[in-house]
Amino acid sequence: MAQANISLAKETKKILQDNGIRLNKNLGQNYLIDDFKRKKIIKYADLTKNDTVLEIGPGIGTLTIKLAEEARKVIAIEQDTAIFNILSERLENEGIDNVELINGDAVKVDFPPFNKIVSNLPYQISSPITFKFLNHDFDLAVLMYQKEFAERMNGKVGTKEYSRLSAMLYFKAKVDFLTHVSKESFIPSPKVDSAVVKLTPKKDGTSAEDFKIYSKVVKALFQHRNKKARNALIDSRNQIGFKDKKELKSLIIDLEDNNEELKELLLKRTITLSPEEIMKIALLLKNDVK
Numbered sequence: 642m643a644q645a646n647i648s649l650a651k652e653t654k655k656i657l658q659d660n661g662i663r664l665n666k667n668l669g670q671n672y673l674i675d676d677f678k679r680k681k682i683i684k685y686a687d688l689t690k691n692d693t694v695l696e697i698g699p700g701i702g703t704l705t706i707k708l709a710e711e712a713r714k715v716i717a718i719e720q721d722t723a724i725f726n727i728l729s730e731r732l733e734n735e736g737i738d739n740v741e742l743i744n745g746d747a748v749k750v751d752f753p754p755f756n757k758i759v760s761n762l763p764y765q766i767s768s769p770i771t772f773k774f775l776n777h778d779f780d781l782a783v784l785m786y787q788k789e790f791a792e793r794m795n796g797k798v799g800t801k802e803y804s805r806l807s808a809m810l811y812f813k814a815k816v817d818f819l820t821h822v823s824k825e826s827f828i829p830s831p832k833v834d835s836a837v838v839k840l841t842p843k844k845d846g847t848s849a850e851d852f853k854i855y856s857k858v859v860k861a862l863f864q865h866r867n868k869k870a871r872n873a874l875i876d877s878r879n880q881i882g883f884k885d886k887k888e889l890k891s892l893i894i895d896l897e898d899n900n901e902e903l904k905e906l907l908l909k910r911t912i913t914l915s916p917e918e919i920m921k922i923a924l925l926l927k928n929d930v931k
């Protein structure tokens with residue numbers, strides 16, 4: 642294992658050096674040099690020759706080349722043109738012909754059809770790219786994130802990791818922690834450790850319309866994670882389409898008078914409300930939230 646580690650690190654440094662590349666941390670360029678973790682990541686994806694894998698930020702192809710060996714096809718989207726050119730040449734030299742390389746910003750380009758995702762993500766786009774993934778239908782995703790982000794994805798109600806992100810993902814995907822990856826597994830080594838997680842989309846039937854209302858209520862609530870829900874909503878009323886404080890207050894009083902459960906829920910603090918409870922609040926406000 643140590644030997645393999647050294648060789649992936651050496652290979653990576655040589656490719657970068659030969660091409661005069663200095664990695665840019667602002668683009669989230671932290672390249673994996675740990676062959677043991679690479680093997681694990683590939684294994685978690687459980688690939689067959691029926692799979693089409695989407696990879697965001699392939700870099701010089703550390704994961705891409707292994708993915709291409711096991712999958713039918715890989716679609717890899719790389720934003721940095723110099724890196725894109727290196728990978729393109731590398732694939733050609735190695736005679737790999739089942740990778741579709743796209744030079745662009747993965748947040749903006751349309752994804753061609755795929756059924757799995759495997760990526761060591763550029764961390765600065767963690768949030769938008771994850772929500773973009775979840776607008777597509779797929780079997781599973783094996784993704785590397787900053788450890789803190791991964792923990793917030795899976796935050797349990799009442800803990801410090803419970804966040805807007807946890808509540809938003811709850812109805813969209815099952816999040817399973819797979820493995821930690823230390824800073825030393827990358828060049829240049831980032832400031833924080835990383836974690837690999839598996840996302841499995843939930844096909845639970847929350848309508849797009851209900852989810853939109855839920856998203857707004859979640860955003861409003863989590864701006865005040867330690868306040869009582871009632872006060873959090875009133876303080877963040879602009880997020881749910883209210884300008885006037887009195888107007889929202891009197892609406893809430895009306896709704897509470899007719900619904901004992903809503904009254905109780907709104908007395909709880911944001912971080913103690915489960916996603917199901919937040920959904921209940923959202924649906925009770927549905928006709929009034931804009």
Ligand code: SAH
Nearest residue numbers: 671672673698699700720721746747761763
């Ligand atoms: N997967 C490789 C590289 C990870 S670093 C490895 O594990 O070694 C992340 C890569 O994403 C970098 O190559 C960076 O240039 C690229 N990148 C950054 N922002 C991007 C974006 N918005 N869209 C596509 N690629 C991006």
